Amino acid sequence: MAIDGTGILENDLSIDVQNEILDRYDSGQSADEIKSYLKSELQNLSSSLDFEIYISTACLTLWKIGLLDDYFIKQLETIVENGADRSWAEIDKTAILQRNIALQKLLKKISTPILKVRKPRKYKTLVNGLFTKGEVIAFQFNGKYHCLIFEDFYQYREDAYYAFVPTTYNDYLKPTINTILIEEIPATKTNAMGSFGVRKLSLYYTDIEKLKDNFISIGHLSIDLEIEQLGFNRQITSVNGLGELEHQINDILEGNKTELYACYELK
Numbered sequence: 001m002a003i004d005g006t007g008i009l010e011n012d013l014s015i016d017v018q019n020e021i022l023d024r025y026d027s028g029q030s031a032d033e034i035k036s037y038l039k040s041e042l043q044n045l046s047s048s049l050d051f052e053i054y055i056s057t058a059c060l061t062l063w064k065i066g067l068l069d070d071y072f073i074k075q076l077e078t079i080v081e082n083g084a085d086r087s088w089a090e091i092d093k094t095a096i097l098q099r100n101i102a103l104q105k106l107l108k109k110i111s112t113p114i115l116k117v118r119k120p121r122k123y124k125t126l127v128n129g130l131f132t133k134g135e136v137i138a139f140q141f142n143g144k145y146h147c148l149i150f151e152d153f154y155q156y157r158e159d160a161y162y163a164f165v166p167t168t169y170n171d172y173l174k175p176t177i178n179t180i181l182i183e184e185i186p187a188t189k190t191n192a193m194g195s196f197g198v199r200k201l202s203l204y205y206t207d208i209e210k211l212k213d214n215f216i217s218i219g220h221l222s223i224d225l226e227i228e229q230l231g232f233n234r235q236i237t238s239v240n241g242l243g244e245l246e247h248q249i250n251d252i253l254e255g256n257k258t259e260l261y262a263c264y265e266l267k
Helices: 012-026 031-042 048-064 070-082 086-090 095-110 205-214 225-229 242-253
Strands: 135-141 144-156 159-171 187-189 196-204 216-223 232-236 264-266
Touching: 012 031, 012 048, 031 048, 031 070, 048 070, 048 086, 048 095, 070 095, 086 095, 135 159, 135 205, 135 242, 144 196, 144 216, 144 242, 159 205, 159 242, 196 205, 196 242, 205 242, 232 242
Parallel strands: 196 232
Antiparallel strands: 135 144, 135 216, 144 159, 159 196, 187 196, 216 264
16 A cells, blocks of 8 residues: 555545545445445454544545544544554654644544535546557657557546557558567566466546547457456556657556567457
């Protein structure tokens, strides 16, 4: 778990908890369903630090949507009374003091009902109107062509991403589907048994749509389903221009990769 600071929402677990609560709330789940889920998840936490983060995040998020009750408040009161988890002291000598201050401020904040409750939100469904699965996309930058293989379009709330598998194609000659078949794609071992997963590059939908006139479709390839399902994803929220796109492709290709010619075949 990554911890970026001592604030209530400055670590991976807190962001996950907040998103889970808001997603359930936005989808129309009742207060009882949301809180029952949270209470059941508390039983699965592996450390006192995780418990502290979970409770503090749940209190803040439930307060924002007007669903906070005495059960969660009392849990937070106990945490504040006992002091922040000792694990914060391992970050640096001031972290535990700062965390205690953050927890105390949180308890004071949620002790007063929120004046403007966050209402459930409905998000417009965004549509992929550019590519089909397995489509090989080429673009030219500084005279050289690069190729991506489109795999997926996905949306989370108001944001959406085009997910591609980069290829090692890097040449002044315009590629054909046959030249891509002898290129490599980046993959990473997923376990000690040697299973591999393809590394994907997901780019924000508006960035790709701004660049669409630079893309050339050269055909379709099909990826091995197991390799795709075991894959890893790098999500990029901003790519301004073809130069940055080239940089992101090269950055992934410089990581661990293997020759996976069998992963693709002509459709």
